[in-house]
Amino acid sequence: MKFPLRRRAAAAAAAITLGAMALPVAQLAAGTEARAAGRVSISSPLGGNQAAAGSPTTVSLTGNGFQSIQGGFGGVYVFFGWVSDGAWQPSAGGKTGTDLLYVPDSEARDNQGYQRFIAFPGSGTAASANGGTLGTDGAWSVQLTIPGASFSALDRSGASKTVDCLAVTCGIITIGAHGVANPENESFTPISFTGQATGEANKAPGSAAPGGTAQAGAAQGTGSSVVPGAAAAPGAVPAGPASLGVDSKTIIAGRVLTFNARGFLPGEQVSASVSAGLVGAGALVAGQHGEVAGAVQLPADMRAGTHVIKVAAAASGTTAQAEFSVVADAALLNAQTSTADAGTGWSWPLSAVLAAGGILLLLVLTSLVTAILRRRATKPRRGNTPAATA
Structure with a gap:
């Protein structure tokens, strides 16, 4: 009787454990x-x-408990948008434009306030952070603008989609910045809406929208981010002109040239080429803000002078270019000279002396041959008369 009792107890414990494991999934599905x-x-x-x-x-907004990496690349993006039921997180395979949508904005400090970038302390990307720096304790604070209960976002193909936050759950999204998936810094905090919605998206901060007809309430998750029947735009264009920058305006031949560009559609493919195809990189995939970064290995024998690197997007056709200068590697030239000297086994002074000696010897031999020929020309031949000789 003791054995069946133990088995029933184990089964009950397993059921409790499975129920506890299933609870977060059920909560996420409920929005x-x-x-x-x-x-x-x-x-x-x-x-x-x-x-x-x-x-x-x-x-x-105030964040606490985030992972702070001293000198790490990137940091945390803060958006307002929608996430799908299930694994929307980039670290779990979630894709921007499919599993999460957010209000588009630039990374400039004076953007419209819909997006914030918080850099890791000591990061090389801190200069572009419009949301400050993440504290060493994982704390941060920013202000974010919510456009209203309706906004437009871009899907994976670059098409525009309208999200109705009265039909689905919208909120504050945090993810790893610059394409770095970090599960410790991924979160979603719901927002509820009050008043009347207008259906207009992306109004500038501070501008009032006319009254509408839809009555707002606490949004409920439905598993769909797009208003039923909403038409997608035939094509999307980048938010602004593309720009391209290189890590150094002057680089030694044979070194690696790194570059970064922005102004592309999120998710589109971008390729880079140097000097009309001498070397290249790609295809690169534009990030969530239309940014790309890459590197190209320059040939060791690349011609010194001014060269051009160009980036081009496949979907939007957007291009940008930048100039840089190439200089010869002095160490490489010295190494080549030393190798040439070692291969011949002769030093430059000795080679000069031997060359001068060779020329002198050649002159002596030439003079000797000339004298012999003259002597033979003036000596009478046997059997010849003086008249014939003359």
Whole structure:
């Protein structure tokens, strides 16, 4: 009787364990907050996690418990948008434009306030961070603008899609910046809306939208991010002109030239070429903000002077280019000279002396041969008369 009792107890424990494991999945499917190590707190002028449905609302965000990497590449992106049920996180295979959508914006410091980039402390990308620097304790704070209960986003093909946050759950999204998937810094915090929605997307911060007809309430997750029947734009274009920069304006032949560019469609393929195809890189995939970065190995015998690197996108056709200068590697030239000297086994002074001696010997031999020929020409031949000789 003891054995069946133990088996029943084990089965009960297993059922409890499975139920505990299934609980977060059920919560995520219901549209509740996706748990991560990082936590985001929202302070809104409307109170709590609320935003106006028909006009922009600027909220204050505070993050705690995020992973802070001293000198690490990138940091944390902060968006307002929508995430799908299930594994929307980039570290779990989630794709921007399919599993998560957000309000497009630039990474400039004076952008519209829809996106923020928070850099790791001591990171080389800190100069472009419009949201400050992540604390060593994993804390940060920024202000973010929520455009309203409706916004436009780009899908994987670059087409525009309208998201209705009264039909699906929208909120604050945090993910690893610059394409670095970091599960510790992935979070989703829902936002609820009050007032009337207008259906207009991406209104500039501070601009009031006219009244609408849809009554806002707490959004419920439905598993769809696009308003039913909403038409996609025939094609999308980058938000601004493309730009290209190189890590150094002057580089030694044979070294690696690194570059970064922006102004492309998120997810489109971009290729790079130097001097009309001498060397190249790609295809590169543009990041969530249309940015790409790469490197090309320059030939060791590359001609010194000014050269051009050009990047071109496949989908949008956007191009950008930059000039840089190539100089010969002095160490390589010295090594080649030393190798040539070692291969011959002669030093330059000795070679000069031998060359001069050879020329002198050649002159002596020439003079000797000339004298012999003259002597033979003036000596009479046997059997010849003086008249014939004359």
